Amino acid sequence: MFSKACEYGIRAAIFIALQSLQGRRVSLKSIAAEINSPEAFTAKILQQLVRSGLVESLRGPGGGFSIPGDRIAQIRLSEIVYAIDGDKLYEGCGLGLEQCDARYPCPLHDKFVEVRRDLRNMLEQTSLDELLTGLEVGLTYLRR
Amino acid sequence: MFSKACEYGIRAAIFIALQSLQGRRVSLKSIAAEINSPEAFTAKILQQLVRSGLVESLRGPGGGFSIPGDRIAQIRLSEIVYAIDGDKLYEGCGLGLEQCDARYPCPLHDKFVEVRRDLRNMLEQTSLDELLTGLEVGLTYLRR
């Protein structure tokens, strides 16, 4: 469903948010260790999130990545997915037709649009901070 | 959402079904021309559908691909997707965790499971023949 890059990006963002709540900046190394992702590849994805303004970074000793407290409740998964994969998930015909819309739909158009809208709604309605509560109380996990 | 292979596979199956209804077998060449797909690649995908028993093939002059009439109403999109992509779409954690289930869920587990169930239901409930009616009356399209 999501690309590997997206999976790593979301997991990283969740972990950064979790640590930012405690006022801790986290290094690339600790992120990759915590979410169990390839370090160098994760670096590329984090750079995309930084450029998109979803994550802040600081170089040098004690540096690392963070998300400002007020942003943690604002940022939606849809923004993270969009920053990494662009509108791939939101646009385009389910059967790959170049032109496919309500006027000239593919045979699957209506049903596909509905499913994708559900996915999109889910991503747009899910903020980072609501994913943290389960982690904090040990009900959900970021690795394994 | 779907792989290119799946997109071609579904479009091909729809076109074969449409022609089979008229008692016509269709060649690889005409399929690729009709659904606007790369011919040799489409051949590989058709072979998968044949091996899975979703499509019948016949070699030699006048040969080609077909779907028996009674199968057209039985075959679901879920079967086509499964024949081509396996259970990739139906299994696995949304965030890519190796172990993620109701007992040890990732932070997105519940929401993701719900969206994927919607997608799966849609594919399981959609049969080939119901996609043909729109095509027959010119309401939907397979190319463009």
Add this chain to the structure above:
DNA sequence: TTAATTTCGGATATTTTTGTCCGAAATTAA
């Protein structure tokens, strides 16, 4: 039988995605 047609199957090529390496730049602290 021969020639033409069409799918089958393996090898190969191209493109995209995923992943690695390494030096440069920035920052901190001794």
Add this chain to the structure above:
DNA sequence: TTAATTTCGGACAAAAATATCCGAAATTAA
């Protein structure tokens, strides 16, 4: 200032997905 740390950015490598090529096998018809 110097050394250590950490992100940044570009080049490169590996793997997977997409796509092509071509001869073999099967079938049909002349």
